[in-house]
Amino acid sequence: xxxxxxxxxxxxxxxxxxxxxxxxxxxxxxxxxxxxxxxxxxxxxxxxxxxxxxxxxxxxxxxxxxxxxxxxxxxxxxxxxxxxxxxxxxxxxxxxxxxxxxxxx
Amino acid sequence: xxxxxxxxxxxxxxxxxxxxxxxxxxxxxxxxxxxxxxxxxxxxxxxxxxxxxxxxxxxxxxxxxxxxxxxxxxxxxxxxxxxxxxxxxxxxxxxxxxxxxxxxxxxxxxxxxxxxxxxxxxxxxxxxxxxxxxxxxxxxxxxxxxxxxxxxxxxxxxxxxxxxxxxxxxxxxxxxxxxxxxxxxxxxxxxxxxxxxxxxxxxxxxxxxxxxxxxxxxxxxxxxxxxxxxxxxxxxxxxxxxxxxxxxxxxxxx
Amino acid sequence: xxxxxxxxxxxxxxxxxxxxxxxxxxxxxxxxxxxxxxxxxxxxxxxxxxxxxxxxxxxxxxxxxxxxxxxxxxxxxxxxxxxxxxxxxxxxxxxxxxxxxxxxxxxxxxxxxxxxxxxxxxxxxxxxxxxxxxxxxxxxxxxxxxxxxxxxxxxxxxxxxxxxxxxxxxxxxxxxxxxxxxxxxxxxxxxxxxxxxxxxxxxxxxxxxxxxxxxxxxxxxxxxxxxxxxxxxxxxxxxxxxxxxxxxxxxxxxxxxxxxxxxxxxxxxxxxxxxxxxxxxxxxxxxxxxxxxxxxxxxxxxxxxxxxxxxxx
Numbered sequence: 001x002x003x004x005x006x007x008x009x010x011x012x013x014x015x016x017x018x019x020x021x022x023x024x025x026x027x028x029x030x031x032x033x034x035x036x037x038x039x040x041x042x043x044x045x046x047x048x049x050x051x052x053x054x055x056x057x058x059x060x061x062x063x064x065x066x067x068x069x070x071x072x073x074x075x076x077x078x079x080x081x082x083x084x085x086x087x088x089x090x091x092x093x094x095x096x097x098x099x100x101x102x103x104x105x
Numbered sequence: 106x107x108x109x110x111x112x113x114x115x116x117x118x119x120x121x122x123x124x125x126x127x128x129x130x131x132x133x134x135x136x137x138x139x140x141x142x143x144x145x146x147x148x149x150x151x152x153x154x155x156x157x158x159x160x161x162x163x164x165x166x167x168x169x170x171x172x173x174x175x176x177x178x179x180x181x182x183x184x185x186x187x188x189x190x191x192x193x194x195x196x197x198x199x200x201x202x203x204x205x206x207x208x209x210x211x212x213x214x215x216x217x218x219x220x221x222x223x224x225x226x227x228x229x230x231x232x233x234x235x236x237x238x239x240x241x242x243x244x245x246x247x248x249x250x251x252x253x254x255x256x257x258x259x260x261x262x263x264x265x266x267x268x269x270x271x272x273x274x275x276x277x278x279x280x281x282x283x284x285x286x287x288x289x290x291x292x293x294x295x296x297x298x299x300x301x302x303x304x305x306x307x308x309x310x311x312x313x314x315x316x317x318x319x320x321x322x323x324x325x326x327x328x329x330x331x332x333x334x335x336x337x338x339x340x341x342x343x344x345x346x347x348x349x350x351x352x353x354x355x356x357x358x359x
Numbered sequence: 360x361x362x363x364x365x366x367x368x369x370x371x372x373x374x375x376x377x378x379x380x381x382x383x384x385x386x387x388x389x390x391x392x393x394x395x396x397x398x399x400x401x402x403x404x405x406x407x408x409x410x411x412x413x414x415x416x417x418x419x420x421x422x423x424x425x426x427x428x429x430x431x432x433x434x435x436x437x438x439x440x441x442x443x444x445x446x447x448x449x450x451x452x453x454x455x456x457x458x459x460x461x462x463x464x465x466x467x468x469x470x471x472x473x474x475x476x477x478x479x480x481x482x483x484x485x486x487x488x489x490x491x492x493x494x495x496x497x498x499x500x501x502x503x504x505x506x507x508x509x510x511x512x513x514x515x516x517x518x519x520x521x522x523x524x525x526x527x528x529x530x531x532x533x534x535x536x537x538x539x540x541x542x543x544x545x546x547x548x549x550x551x552x553x554x555x556x557x558x559x560x561x562x563x564x565x566x567x568x569x570x571x572x573x574x575x576x577x578x579x580x581x582x583x584x585x586x587x588x589x590x591x592x593x594x595x596x597x598x599x600x601x602x603x604x605x606x607x608x609x610x611x612x613x614x615x616x617x618x619x620x621x622x623x624x625x626x627x628x629x630x631x632x633x634x635x636x637x638x639x640x641x642x643x644x645x646x647x648x649x650x651x652x653x654x655x656x657x658x659x660x661x662x663x664x665x666x667x668x669x670x671x672x
Contacts, residue, residue: 040189
């Protein structure tokens, strides 16, 4: 079941690739060079804390999918379990917010 | 069903992506490409997981590394002086994989004349005209490191060949992995599950603490400080120390 | 369906949906009185700009990766009980993961384009990712909990068996999906990575065939996200009288129109506003929504034939 499914995914990807190359080979309008300065420089970005917390929550979301699938089958126990988990995460957000982490710098 | 030949081809392709990505990561001159190559390497490994019928793990790997690597790349851009690797690949003579994985990075024009303050966007970029030796990813340790890596690889392959036999199990793994994992998380591994939540919480604490700015100096001082750092120091003729080195240290202290 | 036909059908569906969206969206925007097209900016066919300092590998590779993302997302969209390219058994998780490839592509293309605008777009797109992934996941968790499955077909079947579209018990989740969906497809009010002030980001640095591919990918993105909204909350292909695929198409277009209309009711948001909205409002709402859905399920909603509490587990 898994291998044929992902065979479709792989084949669709390959076909997309072929389609893109085919178009590039068939239609080649004249290129106008855009004179711009080199922009690869050192940058500061304003959402460093968001980015780090995002990584933590990204990990947390992964736990939620298997949990959601079995939730209805298990019932109250799963609910309490997730309540603790959500409380931990809510605590994380509250802490970040309280410490002034959730702002653009 | 899919012929074993196709499976072998798929294995070869994914293994090649994983290995070539890792090689590209270590040899390219561009910080950005380096992160992308590492991501490609992990996505190749995800393909191998799918061949092992572990689809949830494979997609998890893809999700984590796309998000993780993009964020990591932003942090690398924050700390590198030549994140695109353009100057290095323009001014250094590269050979072998370094050349191949840095193709297309070299600039057609001479560098060093990009104007300051080109971007006044949210991120307030500042382009530094740092001399080459400061931003080079090329270090003398590279050759011993390469030899060490090759030896480790050879040792691992030798262990693989040396091992007398692998236990072959004919049972197929359960293909409904999310349900199985969910039941395990709610039953046998519940402590581990809540423990993971706690670890993530600690991770958030750490991230906020690290990112929390120290008390900044009052604004006018800070502007002066920034101006002092941004302006290139006058060249000193009879000094053995290079002024740019000092400049770099100040930059880090800030 | 055989593997080859399934792949061809996937590509066909995406092409049809993408072209339909490409044609429809500017007209809808005009009807809503919008002046900022964002990713739906028209392609000027006479221009084919190429930045002088571009990195060719990522500059030309990026639109293809974006297309990969939307094509792969199309694989798990059901158009009938058996009319689906491949019923991925972890469908929704798979969907969220493959749509990330579009973000990756915009970051690659932005950096590779190496114009001031496109590099700025590279930063903004990562901010967009950090904003939308978690609340979107929390919105999607609700239907998964009620249907007890990650597979898109199972979710539609569960709604049909329960005689209940999940929009009814999970209205907050649906609204959350619409808002985070707008972040995910970069439409107004969250079109910072394609804003006019940075010359449309990657779109401004591209023309010709890469430009076509970018537009196809971004139009297709709106299409697949709207289609997934229809599957999750509006019962997908299930419906009386009409064939399943037509119901699916109608519901997809309805979600799309609703999203675009909603997006143009409010003023444009900057990246900082968007991040604050996502983390200070949407994620707490999402967590509350998960708890609410949990309580509803414990009460038996959506677990048996509507209207009443069926067999509680």
